[in-house]
Amino acid sequence: MKTLYSIGIIIGLVLLTMHGVFAESLISFDQNIKPNPYATDDLISRAGTMNIPAGIGVLTSTEIIEPYWAPKDDILPIRVEFSPVNENGPIAELSIVGQDMYQFGNEVKGLSFSNGVPLNIVTKYLINSSANIPYYVILRNSLDKGDTTHDFNLAYSAEYEPITYNRTAYSSGNPEGTYKTSMGDINLSFSEKSGWFPYLQGKFGDGYTIGGTLYGPVWSGLWGPDDTIVEQDPYKIVSGQFMVIFHEGWSSFSGTKGIWHSCSNDGPFTGEKVTV
Secondary structure, eight states: OHHHHHHHHHHHHHHHSOTTOOOEEEEEEEEEEOOOTTOOTTOEEEEEEEEEOSEEEEEEEEEEEESOOOOGGGOOSOEEEEEESSTTSOOOEEEEEEEEEEETTEEOOSSOOOTTSOEEEEEEEEEEESSOEEEEEEEEGGGGTTTOOOOEEEEEEEEEEEOOOOGGGGSSSOSOEEEEETTEEEEEEEOSOBTTBOEEEEEBTTSEEEEEEEETTEEEEEEEEOHHHHHHOTTSOOOEEEEEEEOGGGSEEEEEEOSTTOSSTTOEEEEEEOOO
């Protein structure tokens, strides 16, 4: 089962990154977890350290919890977090762009789990780092309180795949303009900045909108209905995340989009510019 998941992760990354680059393992561990019902927010444990490389890239983490017992209040029984080793030093721009959960080999799109069945959580992060920065991998024990009293095993791994591109090829022109995409025609334009990075957005003819941050050639964010569609039938709306890479000269883009928490489970997302 684990092998099948790994193959799926690799295929997804190939769609989103440039050819000829291989993933680098940053950390992996396998340990038994004994939930602490008296844990507080301050009680944490360090599972290890990983060095986040400089540049833009995709970090994919895989957590396998076995056996898994569905907690109360739809909260996962343990949460893995990252924290810079040097709190006063540089930090990496690290954003979650997709999270897929699997049981019985199938994706769990909501948070309705089956008890006693291994749970595989695949989380995809987009990282933009100014330097090689060491990060602690932290297990926050406080989320065990009131969720589950069952011991379980946690197998965790994180891989990093850089996104390399020729900056000169993107120096002229910009991504603004009209595109024919697999979701329909759209006009993309810049809006306010999101932190230090520009925000690119647009609206499709069917009332759905899309918008996200532009990191170099990588565009990632959210898509979904506008308020008009929501008011018409709030029970039939769909929304999700996406991540694509613009090709040289901003003439087109390709990547994936997803529904719910995923950025890839809804298939490819491509577009070709028709006007500047």
